[in-house]
Amino acid sequence: xxxxxxxxxxxxxxxxxxxxxxxxxxxxxxxxxxxxxxxxxxxxxxxxxxxxxxxxxxxxxxxxxxxxxxxxxxxxxxxxxxxxxxxxxxxxxxxxxxxxxxxxxxxxxxxxxxxxxxxxxxxxxxxxxxxxxxxxxxxxxxxxxxxxxxxxxxxxxxxxxxxxxxxxxxxxxxxxxxxxxxxxxxxxxxxxxxxxxxxxxxxxxxxxxxxxxxxxxxxxxxxxxxxxxxxxxxxxxxxxxxxxxxxxxxxxxxxxxxxxxxxxxxxxxxxxxxxxxxxxxxxxxxxxxxxxxxxxxxxxxxxxxxxxxxxx
Amino acid sequence: xxxxxxxxxxxxxxxxxxxxxxxxxxxxxxxxxxxxxxxxxxxxxxxxxxxxxxxxxxxxxxxxxxxxxxxxxxxxxxxxxxxxxxxxxxxxxxxxxxxxxxxxxxxxxxxxxxxxxxxxxxxxxxxxxxxxxxxxxxxxxxxxxxxxxxxxxxxxxxxxxxxxxxxxxxxxxxxxxxxxxxxxxxxxxxxxxxxxxxxxxxxxxxxxxxxxxxxxxxxxxxxxxxxxxxxxxxxxxxxxxxxxxxxxxxxxxxxxxxxxxxxxxxxxxxxxxxxxxxxxxxxxxxxxxxxxxxxxxxxxxxxxxxxxxxxxxxxxxxxxxxxxxxxxxxxxxxxxxxxxxxxxxxxxxxxxxxxxxxxxxxxxxxxxxxxxxxxxxxxxxxxxxxxxxxxxxxxxxxxxxxxxxxxxxxxxxxxxxxxxxxxxxxxxxxxxxxxxxxxxxxxxxxxxxxxxxxxxxxxxxxxxxxxxxxxxxxxxxxxxxxxxxxxxxxxxxxxxxxxxxxxxxxxxxxxxxxxxxxxxxxxxxxxxxxxxxxxxxxxxxxxxxxxxxxxxxxxxxxxxxxxxxxxxxxxxx
Numbered sequence: 018x019x020x021x022x023x024x025x026x027x028x029x030x031x032x033x034x035x036x037x038x039x040x041x042x043x044x045x046x047x048x049x050x051x052x053x054x055x056x057x058x059x060x061x062x063x064x065x066x067x068x069x070x071x072x073x074x075x076x077x078x079x080x081x082x083x084x085x086x087x088x089x090x091x092x093x094x095x096x097x098x099x100x101x102x103x104x105x106x107x108x109x110x111x112x113x114x115x116x117x118x119x120x121x122x123x124x125x126x127x128x129x130x131x132x133x134x135x136x137x138x139x140x141x142x143x144x145x146x147x148x149x150x151x152x153x154x155x156x157x158x159x160x161x162x163x164x165x166x167x168x169x170x171x172x173x174x175x176x177x178x179x180x181x182x183x184x185x186x187x188x189x190x191x192x193x194x195x196x197x198x199x200x201x202x203x204x205x206x207x208x209x210x211x212x213x214x215x216x217x218x219x220x221x222x223x224x225x226x227x228x229x230x231x232x233x234x235x236x237x238x239x240x241x242x243x244x245x246x247x248x249x250x251x252x253x254x255x256x257x258x259x260x261x262x263x264x265x266x267x268x269x270x271x272x273x274x275x276x277x278x279x280x281x282x283x284x285x286x287x288x289x290x291x292x293x294x295x296x297x298x299x300x301x302x303x304x305x306x307x308x309x310x311x312x313x314x315x316x317x318x319x320x321x322x323x324x325x326x327x328x329x
Numbered sequence: 330x331x332x333x334x335x336x337x338x339x340x341x342x343x344x345x346x347x348x349x350x351x352x353x354x355x356x357x358x359x360x361x362x363x364x365x366x367x368x369x370x371x372x373x374x375x376x377x378x379x380x381x382x383x384x385x386x387x388x389x390x391x392x393x394x395x396x397x398x399x400x401x402x403x404x405x406x407x408x409x410x411x412x413x414x415x416x417x418x419x420x421x422x423x424x425x426x427x428x429x430x431x432x433x434x435x436x437x438x439x440x441x442x443x444x445x446x447x448x449x450x451x452x453x454x455x456x457x458x459x460x461x462x463x464x465x466x467x468x469x470x471x472x473x474x475x476x477x478x479x480x481x482x483x484x485x486x487x488x489x490x491x492x493x494x495x496x497x498x499x500x501x502x503x504x505x506x507x508x509x510x511x512x513x514x515x516x517x518x519x520x521x522x523x524x525x526x527x528x529x530x531x532x533x534x535x536x537x538x539x540x541x542x543x544x545x546x547x548x549x550x551x552x553x554x555x556x557x558x559x560x561x562x563x564x565x566x567x568x569x570x571x572x573x574x575x576x577x578x579x580x581x582x583x584x585x586x587x588x589x590x591x592x593x594x595x596x597x598x599x600x601x602x603x604x605x606x607x608x609x610x611x612x613x614x615x616x617x618x619x620x621x622x623x624x625x626x627x628x629x630x631x632x633x634x635x636x637x638x639x640x641x642x643x644x645x646x647x648x649x650x651x652x653x654x655x656x657x658x659x660x661x662x663x664x665x666x667x668x669x670x671x672x673x674x675x676x677x678x679x680x681x682x683x684x685x686x687x688x689x690x691x692x693x694x695x696x697x698x699x700x701x702x703x704x705x706x707x708x709x710x711x712x713x714x715x716x717x718x719x720x721x722x723x724x725x726x727x728x729x730x731x732x733x734x735x736x737x738x739x740x741x742x743x744x745x746x747x748x749x750x751x752x753x754x755x756x757x758x759x760x761x762x763x764x765x766x767x768x769x770x771x772x773x774x775x776x777x778x779x780x781x782x783x784x785x786x787x788x789x790x791x792x793x794x795x796x797x798x799x800x801x802x803x804x805x806x807x808x809x810x811x812x813x814x815x816x817x818x819x820x821x822x823x824x825x826x827x828x829x830x831x832x833x834x835x836x837x838x839x840x841x842x843x844x845x846x847x848x849x850x851x852x853x854x855x856x857x858x859x860x861x862x863x864x865x866x867x868x869x870x871x872x873x874x875x876x877x878x879x880x881x882x883x884x885x886x887x888x889x890x891x892x893x894x895x896x897x898x899x900x901x902x
Contacts, residue, residue, distance in 0.1 A: 042666045102537030102541065123663045123665065128532050128534065131514075131533075131535065134514055134534070135507065135515060136508070160692070161667045161692065
């Protein structure tokens, strides 16, 4: 086992990472939110939907520090109506380390993510869309909701196919086929009770970096961890490489030693990345850890400017 | 004679050239006697002589040359009209402000920009935002961009709300302050072919950011006393004496505003707010609705519940059945997952509430009909009076089911004039556009119905709404679906007793009958006697509410609005 990297436990100065969790009613959004909260070592503000609710999403979410904010229903005829915007401002005022937004069951996660892209104090971390393996095929066939469910996969960084334990082979196969069609090229994690590796989602914590490195996880071998320890990298090649990394590398983080500039903190999430220079690195060289779904991703090669293998 | 119960105070007799009562038992009269704000008697000159012999009467002959009708009832409006006019109106068609002035009528982008410049010049504080509303790009050949608005001011934030309320136009300062330039991943920031931001914004995130930049001027706030008073003035101008406010959170603050303003001696309307169910968790909403039902007064009626289902048709967010939008746009949006909507409707029904359900597209109306059928089978309730609001795309089969279930329809007749051409060409296509807002079908199938304006979406003016239902003329002069045209008499019922029924107030308002409130619209002529195409030209002099006269702020010699150009030979479509 490789020892954890020594990285300062903070994201870009002042920018609060935002995770958006979308998916239709019954896909497991609340379960995932609760898992994240239960595992959290940082202060996470949560925006949850509460209107007209039978399955009492908000009541399931336990947060006793005033960091849970309820989104009431606005009217879509008038897009100016109250909703996510004011709730996000209220959440930011509480100074959280991260913000988690549970989109409404009919919400489009990519539209919700636009709030994080526009708000100067926030940065979008990851857009997760959940699907119910038992219901997905039937939902897509339902003229009332099929198109709504399908649209929720647009713009997702990670698709979580949940309730795979209850689906049975036939339904699971149908659900997988549907996701290949609706979310081509996207990483699909199959879960039971939304049990995702938490470091996959954490935007600001060190969990990714402090977790055991290099071992395939027990998680059905879906996720793989990578480590890069290499020499300084020239900026132009590095930036080009960061733009070209495959989307199934979900998260990459650590120190990059930039030739002639010195160390910078890299945060790369599903294709969005930032380099924060002049950080307090305590060792020289480039040291990165990543998590993704390719079993044999040659990250060191890719970052050094080596092209992707054919077929990847 | 002292035995009459009506001897407690003085009687006022209003004499009119004609009183069209909308009460079939006595359709026409010339005199109406009022005591304590209620109708004491209805009759003619002979009856009047008998009243004068019996009661201590004052004869009011101010309206001797006028027509009285029951005060109009608007069963789908929003008091937001009372605050929107704090900002500049930029409509293509003219519209009357609550103060009686005609605004809008801007027929080119240049005219819009000139109006903005004129308004900008009046502002003294350089940081004050310029906010406008009612702009509708569909009428212009040219698209407005931030360059137009930067020419008005390159430093002061400018935000223009579209009539659809789905888009905004902003100038560069708003984009800069809102971090909206160079945001290639935000689809709600529209771009031209070269990828340059045009200044048009859509969807919640970008629109919310623009609202944040301008701050107070666009802050979403609950209804307040001033808004209600201004709305009351707008109602007087239109002959309206009873109106809804059909989506409110109705928390304690807004309830207090309703309670206090409706007790003011000169508040001219009766108001019927509806609790917005999606703004409350289900149990809390039902508890709140129950509590609200115990509140109110002669001018405030609580207990209605509003259920939002889909979006709007002109915004392409209404939910449609196959084959969907004519131009191939994707199907619309649900406010709440249908399963949750169903649970909500069942729960409010079982709690004994009357629901007004917003349904624009035919999939939304069919969904609500399905759920209502289930609700009424599980928990039969006589006289539930649930209403399908807008109900723009329901077909004959849906109307037959509505009849069978006792559901009412409140049809959005004004759409035919304001967006009929867009529906014909883009949203619905000719076939379905012809049967939009199918008043004729509702009448033929025996569905109880009314027609509405959804103010501030279109102007509050029931006589204009009736004109739309009767003539079905689009802004381009196309008669859209002549088979659905309503006879004038039916349209007049729809804006009086028909709307009153939908608010469960038909025992109090909606016709001129003994015992009802003395709420009248004072008109310069009898709408039932004018040529149907001239219905919109009948002038409202003001209203009488509870026997008290309120004069319209619109001068009688002012041309009627909107500025409709009626072609010599309207084209049936």
